[in-house]
Amino acid sequence: MAEDRRTLLKVLSGVLGGGAAAAVGLPALRAFIDPIDRTTVSGPGEFVPVASLAAVPEDGTPVKVPVVIQQPKDAWARLPPTQMGAVFLKRSGETVIAYSTVCPHLGCGVDYAGDKNAFACPCHESAFDIEGKVSGGPSPRALDQLEARIAKDTIEVRYQTFKQGTKEKIPT
Amino acid sequence: MKLIDEVDARIGHKKLVHEALYEPMPGGASWAYVFGSSAVILFGVQVLTGIVLAMYYSPSSTDAWASIAYLEREVTMGAVVRGLHHWSAGGMVVVVVLHMLQTAIFGAYKKPREANWIAGLSLFGLVLAFALTGYLLPWDQTGYWATKVATSIAGTVPIMGPAIQRVAQGGNDYGNLTLTRFYALHVVVLPILTIGLIGVHIALFRKHGVTARASLSNAELEAKKDTFWPKQVALDAVFAFVAVVLIAFVAVREGAPLEAPADPSSNFIARPEWYFLFLFQLLKYFEGPLQVVGTVILPGLVATFLLALPFLDRGPSRKLSARKPWMGMLFGGLSAIVLLTTLAVRHDANDPTIAAQKERSEREADRARELAAAGVPTEGAAHMMAHDPPTRGGRVFARECAGCHTLEGRGPKKPKGPDLTAYGSRAWIRQVLRDADSHRLFGRTKVEGMKSFAKLGEEDLNKLVELVYAQRDPNAPPLAKRPGYDLLDDKECTDCHEFEAYDALEGPSLFRYQTTEWIRQVVDRASATHLYDKDNSMPEFDTRLPEEDRAAAVAFLSTLEERAKKDAWPFVDDLGPVPTPRAKKVKTSTAATE
Numbered sequence: 001m002a003e004d005r006r007t008l009l010k011v012l013s014g015v016l017g018g019g020a021a022a023a024v025g026l027p028a029l030r031a032f033i034d035p036i037d038r039t040t041v042s043g044p045g046e047f048v049p050v051a052s053l054a055a056v057p058e059d060g061t062p063v064k065v066p067v068v069i070q071q072p073k074d075a076w077a078r079l080p081p082t083q084m085g086a087v088f089l090k091r092s093g094e095t096v097i098a099y100s101t102v103c104p105h106l107g108c109g110v111d112y113a114g115d116k117n118a119f120a121c122p123c124h125e126s127a128f129d130i131e132g133k134v135s136g137g138p139s140p141r142a143l144d145q146l147e148a149r150i151a152k153d154t155i156e157v158r159y160q161t162f163k164q165g166t167k168e169k170i171p172t
Numbered sequence: 173m174k175l176i177d178e179v180d181a182r183i184g185h186k187k188l189v190h191e192a193l194y195e196p197m198p199g200g201a202s203w204a205y206v207f208g209s210s211a212v213i214l215f216g217v218q219v220l221t222g223i224v225l226a227m228y229y230s231p232s233s234t235d236a237w238a239s240i241a242y243l244e245r246e247v248t249m250g251a252v253v254r255g256l257h258h259w260s261a262g263g264m265v266v267v268v269v270l271h272m273l274q275t276a277i278f279g280a281y282k283k284p285r286e287a288n289w290i291a292g293l294s295l296f297g298l299v300l301a302f303a304l305t306g307y308l309l310p311w312d313q314t315g316y317w318a319t320k321v322a323t324s325i326a327g328t329v330p331i332m333g334p335a336i337q338r339v340a341q342g343g344n345d346y347g348n349l350t351l352t353r354f355y356a357l358h359v360v361v362l363p364i365l366t367i368g369l370i371g372v373h374i375a376l377f378r379k380h381g382v383t384a385r386a387s388l389s390n391a392e393l394e395a396k397k398d399t400f401w402p403k404q405v406a407l408d409a410v411f412a413f414v415a416v417v418l419i420a421f422v423a424v425r426e427g428a429p430l431e432a433p434a435d436p437s438s439n440f441i442a443r444p445e446w447y448f449l450f451l452f453q454l455l456k457y458f459e460g461p462l463q464v465v466g467t468v469i470l471p472g473l474v475a476t477f478l479l480a481l482p483f484l485d486r487g488p489s490r491k492l493s494a495r496k497p498w499m500g501m502l503f504g505g506l507s508a509i510v511l512l513t514t515l516a517v518r519h520d521a522n523d524p525t526i527a528a529q530k531e532r533s534e535r536e537a538d539r540a541r542e543l544a545a546a547g548v549p550t551e552g553a554a555h556m557m558a559h560d561p562p563t564r565g566g567r568v569f570a571r572e573c574a575g576c577h578t579l580e581g582r583g584p585k586k587p588k589g590p591d592l593t594a595y596g597s598r599a600w601i602r603q604v605l606r607d608a609d610s611h612r613l614f615g616r617t618k619v620e621g622m623k624s625f626a627k628l629g630e631e632d633l634n635k636l637v638e639l640v641y642a643q644r645d646p647n648a649p650p651l652a653k654r655p656g657y658d659l660l661d662d663k664e665c666t667d668c669h670e671f672e673a674y675d676a677l678e679g680p681s682l683f684r685y686q687t688t689e690w691i692r693q694v695v696d697r698a699s700a701t702h703l704y705d706k707d708n709s710m711p712e713f714d715t716r717l718p719e720e721d722r723a724a725a726v727a728f729l730s731t732l733e734e735r736a737k738k739d740a741w742p743f744v745d746d747l748g749p750v751p752t753p754r755a756k757k758v759k760t761s762t763a764a765t766e
Binding site: 006009010012013016017019020023024025027028030031032034038071073075076077078079080 | 213217220221223224227228230235238239241242243246247248249250252253256401402403405406408409410412413416417420544546547548549550
């Protein structure tokens, strides 16, 4: 009987102790892992307006425009407009193609050479044709195309960065 | 089993566990012993929840409030974790005081346990230091102002005061360095000290063993002898479980308070946490050069008495009857603390200024959280609030308008201008139509001659109200097409009021009446010929206030209709006596009639 009682007390201690631990531990754990599925920093990954449609020549000549995120949010803070990068916009009729200016080789800024109608990276001499395909140099893949769309008269681009030096285009 | 033995052979945990669990307890287990372990468990709750809070908190004067508001609003269970931290802090104070009283009543501070009594008191001091430093961290109004009082008190210490104050607050005034300093103390220094001291406390406790009830004879102690495990552990677990569940319940239900962001330019009436209220109340009794008595000398004497107790009470007996003077002083002091706390609570509960501030501060806190949802600008939460038009306008109103206009039951006894409660609502227009000359409206102004439509039938009155109310609506049909248009001529409204232009007639133009544009003209220059002209006695604010303030005041005045609706303010429905001061009763009675 006394032994039963002692066992009961042991079980009681375990159950109550576990209950108290869960009451505090579970909310703490949930709050801890909260960022797992949350956009804490806005900017990359969202469509942002970059230029008016009229600003891009209809003949397909690429233009370089900055990507400015208006008041991006960083957790609780609303930041002033921030330039996150730049894109080349190329238009054919009513469709627009956007390339990231970040070289897939090692991340330098790619230039557009008007005389050759091609892209070139000044750092390691990677060369890309007007379609963005590699035409020479060390770049392992074509220029990274970004999702672009036209909303009324404005071109919007989903700005993203990708892993450098790989054959595949892997978002970072 | 084998594995456990293998592990034990390497780390020797069995002996440790055995020592921890099979501690001998002369006299057996008792509910009296549960407080110490609960204090440790609640400290564990603080550590765990504190770590999560630290992951979301930013100790800077621009970001602190915003980061807490983010945790509260966005993070799943964030508000609960913060609630747990807040209420468990209060719980710790309670449990530690109970633990201390139990120790005192049992005479457990006596030789040879003096050192442990002092260690325990030091731990209590650390708990209070945690509370003090933690209160500031959200950088909200209460935390900011209450902590300012605390550091100012440190400044009243003779000779060293000013230096102590500057070191404590990290410079000449409150700012980033105050927060980083308090944060470092709160999450690094105090935890290290506390964990170390808990170790010392428990080690000393184990060295001297349990102090059983003094009334038990040696034979009884021997007969009831037990080990710590399992009965005492079970009792401890029951108490700790109840404490944690209670704390969790309140944490989920109430969360932790978060006032509006700290605003150094406001005149917030600071109140400390409830366990510091007695100290706060004490301040009221000592003025001028005597102030140091309330701030430093009396609390210092109490602390000295507690620390010296084992050395003062040197008698061999632990029986209460043998220690009457010392226990009398202890419980006398405790009663004084309870009394002072009660006085402080009762004073505040009956103070309409405090009630008004509480209401305003809740409103500002709600607004701040609403704005913060869109992100707090890098200039900080206080800046965000200062430039939020309705909030800024409320402050401008309090400063510039509230001397002549009553609002929601507050303001001058004999207001010179019309009451602005529910301004812009149909109810307000209805009042003007019925009795513009009442003391509540234009009765005390030079504005006169408005007809009373109190005797007009309800249907026509409603039509007039709607006609006037629709003046602000850009999508309303043209005046001539609205129901009751003929009434404007029939009832001679148009004799004195222009409805379709800012033209001067006998009375103010009601063109775009009560739009922000119209209100702005009144704020700027109510004496304009198309407004109140020669009847006006309101100051012309276009020369008195900067543009931002006037625009803000207009934004604020434009919110009064919504505010009245939200608060079910009584005379949204009908005229009533000016209720002063605003009482909760008013609210519930209207809720009941709806």
